[in-house]
Amino acid sequence: MASRYQQRETFLSTFLSTIAIFKHSYLQVPLSSSTLFPLQCGQTSQEQVFMTTTPLQNDRFLRALARQPVDRTPVWMMRQAGRYLPEYRASRADAGSFMDLCRNHDLACEVTLQPLERYPLDAAILFSDILTIPDAMGLGLYFETGEGPKFRKTVRTPEEVAALTVPNAERDLDYVMRAVSTIRRELNGRMPLIGFSGSPWTLATYMVEGGSSKDFRHLKTMLYDTPDTMHQLLDTLAQSVTDYLNAQIRAGAQAVQIFDTWGGALSTPAYLEFSLRYMEQIVSGLIREHGGRRVPVILFTKNGGQWLEHIACAGADALGIDWSTELSDARARVGHKVALQGNLDPNVLFARPSAIRAEVARVLESYGHGPGHVFNLGHGISQFTNPDHVTAFMEALHDLSPQYHQGIPTQTNAPRPGAK
Numbered sequence: 001m002a003s004r005y006q007q008r009e010t011f012l013s014t015f016l017s018t019i020a021i022f023k024h025s026y027l028q029v030p031l032s033s034s035t036l037f038p039l040q041c042g043q044t045s046q047e048q049v050f051m052t053t054t055p056l057q058n059d060r061f062l063r064a065l066a067r068q069p070v071d072r073t074p075v076w077m078m079r080q081a082g083r084y085l086p087e088y089r090a091s092r093a094d095a096g097s098f099m100d101l102c103r104n105h106d107l108a109c110e111v112t113l114q115p116l117e118r119y120p121l122d123a124a125i126l127f128s129d130i131l132t133i134p135d136a137m138g139l140g141l142y143f144e145t146g147e148g149p150k151f152r153k154t155v156r157t158p159e160e161v162a163a164l165t166v167p168n169a170e171r172d173l174d175y176v177m178r179a180v181s182t183i184r185r186e187l188n189g190r191m192p193l194i195g196f197s198g199s200p201w202t203l204a205t206y207m208v209e210g211g212s213s214k215d216f217r218h219l220k221t222m223l224y225d226t227p228d229t230m231h232q233l234l235d236t237l238a239q240s241v242t243d244y245l246n247a248q249i250r251a252g253a254q255a256v257q258i259f260d261t262w263g264g265a266l267s268t269p270a271y272l273e274f275s276l277r278y279m280e281q282i283v284s285g286l287i288r289e290h291g292g293r294r295v296p297v298i299l300f301t302k303n304g305g306q307w308l309e310h311i312a313c314a315g316a317d318a319l320g321i322d323w324s325t326e327l328s329d330a331r332a333r334v335g336h337k338v339a340l341q342g343n344l345d346p347n348v349l350f351a352r353p354s355a356i357r358a359e360v361a362r363v364l365e366s367y368g369h370g371p372g373h374v375f376n377l378g379h380g381i382s383q384f385t386n387p388d389h390v391t392a393f394m395e396a397l398h399d400l401s402p403q404y405h406q407g408i409p410t411q412t413n414a415p416r417p418g419a420k
Helices: 004-027 046-051 060-065 086-095 098-103 105-118 132-139 158-162 174-187 200-209 217-225 227-251 268-284 305-311 327-334 346-350 353-367 387-404
Strands: 141-144 148-151 193-198 255-260 297-301 318-320 339-344 373-377
Touching (some): 098 105, 105 387, 132 200, 174 193, 193 227, 200 255, 217 227, 227 255, 227 268, 268 297, 327 339, 327 353, 339 346, 339 353, 346 387
Parallel strands (some): 193 255, 297 318, 318 339, 339 373
16 A cells, blocks of 8 residues: 555656646746656656756755855754654654664655644754664664664674674665655755764764663773774774765765764763764765755764864864853854854753743854854754744744844845745
8 A cells, every 4th residue: 555655746746747748838848857757756766866956945054054144044953853743653653663664765755854844944854863874784773662772783892893894875775865865856955955874983882882871881991992993993984974974965965964972971082083083084085066066064063062173173064062052152163164053952842932932042142143053952852842842943033033144145045934
């Protein structure tokens, strides 16, 4: 039986073909194979999708990352497609499990688009998981209720590290690339699509510990006892992440973010040697121009505010900032080099709408006037968030942010005010 998404795609394909024929017959618009015969879900060719020239209807996000003028502050949310949405929970139930949801490119597309139907966001982000790479390495990713991700195999010895191989992203993670290309086609220029990966250090935390950890005991033992082994592991992961993100870019991602969730657990010397060094290696190997546009890179180290000057020199276009660092401070330190993304405390969304509005105003004021700011949460949105409170967040941002861009000429391709 066809999924809801497939049924909708069939209707849209027929409709778009009819429109194309009408435009050709009456408006003398040339037909092309991509307009007359749009590909169906499950039939997407990555090269065909990315050779299309559909203009972006909303490029605020990309312009902000380039520190170019915009008419208002663009916004997206980490984990914007997630458990706080009832429609996501329905799709998750249809899939059967979280990883089945990730591996079904139609359903991954469906949940990626869900928050875009509710909220006036300026970017979509691929629905997937940061641990797809170690899963493709054969470690056996699974999820236990209430305990988060776990691996059936761990990597703790020199022999186990040496046995790891860099996955072939197009072959071993083809379900991710199919999801990217399907989402990009369905967006049809509505807004940019963000791809992502975990950082080598963050991936290593799960691979060595076997899952989440409070003290990273096994990982830090490896780091201090056998640093050469740790470097070998991180280098293999850096190569893997580079290939993975480049495959996402070729499949349609228009920006990428590297999530360094656990970098903040390190001392300064260890962070520079074992985390930032490998993110810099990745950035240097990424495709930075594709389809006639720059592909911006965002680095996000949670609890990494003390290292902003170092991170800003890693070659990325923007830094993600969590709520523990004031944007005014971050901008004064590195705003001349990179754009900034953040940084509303996700728990603010548990508060009443008036309090949410006040905090949105505070974050905007902290960054100040001018371009170079992408509004986001300081980390992922909680599954317990009331969706109506996200609406209050969006309304406040749309009401309050234009004043911070007044008097600055813009050429933003964006919907009219009030349009999604």
